[in-house]
Amino acid sequence: MSRTPVLEVNNLSVGYETTKGLLEAVRKVDFSVYENEIVGLIGESGSGKSTLAYALMRLLKNGAKVTGGSVKVLGQDIYNMDPETLRKFRWSSISMVFQSAMNALNPVMTVEQQIIDTLRFHNPNISKKAAFEAACELFELVRIDPSRLKSYPHELSGGMRQRVVIAIAIALKPKFVIMDEPTTALDVVVQKSILDQIMELKEQLGFSILFISHDFSLVSEIADRVAVMYSGRLVEVADSDTLSTPEGHHPYTEGLIHAIPRLTDKHTKLRGIPGNPPALDKIPSGCAFHPRCKYAEAACFTEAPPIVKTEHHSIVECHLHAKVGGARV
Ligand SMILES: Nc1ncnc2c1ncn2[C@@H]1O[C@H](COP(=O)(O)OP(=O)(O)OP(=O)(O)O)[C@@H](O)[C@H]1O
Ligand SMILES: [Mg+2]
Structure with a gap:
């Protein structure tokens, strides 16, 4: 069965300008996310997950730049889009729940204003009544009583603020949503209820998700496939x-x-x-993981590992796997 990709990342590299020169935080990454799929992206702190996410949105901050490769969302190369097309495309086709976003809601605006601003940004002619109705509908979708629309962020619990942020991300019914650590700051009970809700929204609205987390067990529970990042490389993609x-x-x-x-x-x-x-300025030669790898052999110290397809249908970037007979891709 052929599947339609919503995201195609090809050979993507992203670097930061630093006093030590340009240092790459994402190094030649290749992967896709398909329609209706949840791909989990995991890796230790500093492995490059958020840098990759910002690059997918073409929202890299000052000092960061794409140094190679391409990103296609719904078949369109986002680095070849003119600013106006990109402005319309972002949030309506691809959107993101930023890491720590619940603390980034504007403290002096009600959440209603913040949702309506998002709706207006893309549809400046929307009437006040239609925008309010859309905001109520979004609150119902994320299970907050619409009476809370008049609240300021500090009047809501952490879980509610996170739901507001999710409501903003899905306001324009995107086909692909990046969620960067969407539940990390919450206690486990609230975390579970928000995860259940994300799954429900995904079924209801039919979007795909790149779900970023350090929590391996959580990701393996909700994702269809998992991409593992180490030192800027995707070292494995597995079911x-x-x-x-x-x-x-x-x-x-x-x-x-x-x-x-x-x-x-x-x-x-x-x-x-x-x-x-x-x-970033001390990435080991050969396989970047070799100093921590109990299986490391001579080749791992000097030669970049091949990408191998194993019997487990995963992509694994490892000399060891090539040696035991995985098919090189
Ligand atoms: N503005 C910057 N200038 C220079 N280096 C940066 C900058 N922002 C991030 N980095 C470096 O890029 C690398 C990747 O950072 P990134 O935030 O993408 O990691 P992450 O996997 O999202 O980590 P976490 O799990 O802690 O959120 C890190 O080594 C980080 O120090
Ligand atoms: Mg991060």
Whole structure:
């Protein structure tokens, strides 16, 4: 069955201008997200997840720039769009829930004004009544009583503010939504209810999601596929149901799986991954993960690893996998 991609990322690199020169935080990344799919993007802090997300929105901040590759959303190259087309396209075709966004709502505007501003930005002729009705409908969608529309952000709980941010992201019914750590700042009960709701909204409105998180077990639960980022590279893309066992994965993914506490394994000691990810100006030669990899061999120190397709249908960037007979892609 052929699937329609909503996002196609090809060989994308993103760098930051620093006092040490241009340092790449995203390095030649390739992946796609298909219609109605949730792809989880995981990786330790600093691995480049948010930088990638901003690049997908063409919203990189000052000092950051795309140094190679392309991004297509719904078949359109967003780096070849003129500013006016891009302005219309963003939020109505691709939108984003920013990391820590619930704390970025404007504190001196009611949430109603903030939602209506988003609607107006794209449809300046919308009547006051239609905008208000649309705002009420959005609040109902994210399960907040529309009477709370008149509230200022500080009058709402963290969970409610996060729902408002999600309501703003889906206000223009985009086909693709990036969610950067949408539940990280919330307690587990609120986190669960917001996740359930994201899944419901996705079914109802039919959008695809790139769900960014450090929480491996949470991502493997909600995503169809998982992309694992290490030091700016996507080292593995796998179906999430392969993640219940550590075998067959990139050694970094294997380490992440071993680090998940399991209720059933009372006697198994959790194993973390030794060491820390490298700084952007000190990315090791060969495979960037080799200093932390218990399987590292001579080639891993000097040669960039090949990308391999394993029997688990994942893309794994690892010398070891190439050696044991995975097909190179
Ligand atoms: N403005 C900047 N200038 C220079 N380097 C930056 C800048 N912003 C981010 N970086 C670096 O880029 C790398 C990737 O950062 P990014 O925020 O994308 O990581 P992340 O995976 O989203 O981390 P987290 O999980 O903590 O949100 C890090 O090494 C970070 O220090
Ligand atoms: Mg981030």
